[in-house]
Amino acid sequence: MSLKEKVVQGALCQCQFGTTPDKLKVLTQQKYFINDLGGSSKLAATHKDIGTTFEKNTFGSCKKMNNAPCSAVVTAWSGYYEKEKYSPPDGYILLEDSKATCPIGGKDCISIIKTGQIGEPSNSTIKNADEELQSHVSPVMDIKNYDKPLENKSEL
Structure with a gap:
């Protein structure tokens, strides 16, 4: 298999x-x-x-x-x-x-x-993710700060 x-x-x-x-x-x-x-x-x-x-x-x-x-x-x-x-x-x-x-x-x-399977990352998966690899795979996501609230909402 x-x-x-x-x-x-x-x-x-x-x-x-x-x-x-x-x-x-x-x-x-x-x-x-x-x-x-x-x-x-x-x-x-x-x-x-x-x-x-x-x-x-x-x-x-x-x-x-x-x-x-x-x-x-x-x-x-x-x-x-x-x-x-x-x-x-x-x-x-x-x-x-x-x-x-x-x-x-x-x-x-x-x-x-x-197959119908779709990746569903959990909080623990994201916390254990390799920061450098993730910066290449998903450059728009800041993996270090993904769960921190934005300080200045006008930045959106």
Whole structure:
């Protein structure tokens, strides 16, 4: 699994035969969150998330059906991480290179474009940040004084 991102609710997926992406919805569990400080929106996706598990349940027009509207259905996932299992639903975690099978498109026709994870820095992360590195990454932010109130509001 070395350095592969785990997939969470909101991951952007695309079928190789469709015209538009759709976002993954986790319907199998409400307990396990990843990269979510508040524990409210980034549910961990597993290989048990099958069926109509997308927000719109469509990838636009389907080339396999002569450009008729797609009705996205996942019958199976491959490439999941078998060393990390969430119970319930007894599902293995999906990774950035996991692929889904659709009855129309066939095996592994649906890919993950973005995992859905977004960096959310906490106060402790910012306090422990390397000042010199941060000055290059985010030159407009003064990392030493990020939590101090402005003395003169007219400077804004």
